[in-house]
Amino acid sequence: GESVGLHLPTLSVQEGDNSIINCAYSNSASDYFIWYKQESGKGPQFIIDIRSNMDKRQGQRVTVLLNKTVKHLSLQIAATQPGDSAVYFCAEILPYGGATNKLIFGTGTLLAVQP
Amino acid sequence: NAGVTQTPKFRILKIGQSMTLQCTQDMNHNYMYWYRQDPGMGLKLIYYSVGAGITDKGEVPNGYNVSRSTTEDFPLRLELAAPSQTSVYFCASKSDPGRNQPQHFGDGTRLSIL
Numbered sequence: 001g002e003s004v005g006l007h008l009p010t011l012s013v014q015e016g017d018n019s020i021i022n023c024a025y026s027n028s029a030s031d032y033f034i035w036y037k038q039e040s041g042k043g044p045q046f047i048i049d050i051r052s053n054m055d056k057r058q059g060q061r062v063t064v065l066l067n068k069t070v071k072h073l074s075l076q077i078a079a080t081q082p083g084d085s086a087v088y089f090c091a092e093i094l095p096y097g098g099a100t101n102k103l104i105f106g107t108g109t110l111l112a113v114q115p
Numbered sequence: 116n117a118g119v120t121q122t123p124k125f126r127i128l129k130i131g132q133s134m135t136l137q138c139t140q141d142m143n144h145n146y147m148y149w150y151r152q153d154p155g156m157g158l159k160l161i162y163y164s165v166g167a168g169i170t171d172k173g174e175v176p177n178g179y180n181v182s183r184s185t186t187e188d189f190p191l192r193l194e195l196a197a198p199s200q201t202s203v204y205f206c207a208s209k210s211d212p213g214r215n216q217p218q219h220f221g222d223g224t225r226l227s228i229l
Contacts, residue, residue: 041222
């Protein structure tokens with residue numbers, strides 16, 4: 001079946017520490033993955049993406065790792081700040097209807113940054 | 116730079132009422148999407164459109180209708196509101212060509228059916 005799930009529904013970290021948010025996906029045909037951040041009362045905000053021909057991609061303070069062998073995705077946030085507190089979703093892209101892409105969202109992980 | 120704009124932000128409806136959720140984007144994106152997000156859950160696709168005049172069903176289309184008369188606008192219609200449609204609705208768009216492009220989201224419409 002098609003599913004994208006997260007191991008930890010809530011992650012609490014101290015300000016300044018590094019955060020790691022994990023995600024498992026089930027469809028080995030998926031070739032594009034996105035991490036979104038959703039703050040309270042807002043829509044999902046694009047953070048970083050990665051294609052299946054890559055193992056790692058870095059952005060500003062964020063790194064996404066992809067392990068296709070075990071179908072696992074992670075988001076690493078360096079020096080976590082209070083402004084990073086939000087729900088983080090991974091999303092898996094599958095072909096859908098031949099005309100666009102089906103974006104499969106996981107249920108989300110709440111990142112709580114403690115001062 | 117407005118991006119994706121949704122109106123209204125909040126709405127309370129009575130069972131059986133109808134309403135239209137508005138979505139407009141100023142990025143000249145051909146692909147547009149409607150999702151619903153239930154509490155503590157991820158997003159589920161309701162309908163999508165690949166361009167003006169073209170729409171198709173997503174995972175959970177029952178009880179909804181859409182139209183796409185222009186590139187900018189993609190309204191979502193609820194004809195007979197039911198309590199099960201209480202949710203937060205998000206509109207999104209993305210550029211094309213290429214499937215490996217992220218979708219950009221509006222801030223949502225919070226809808227309660229009582």
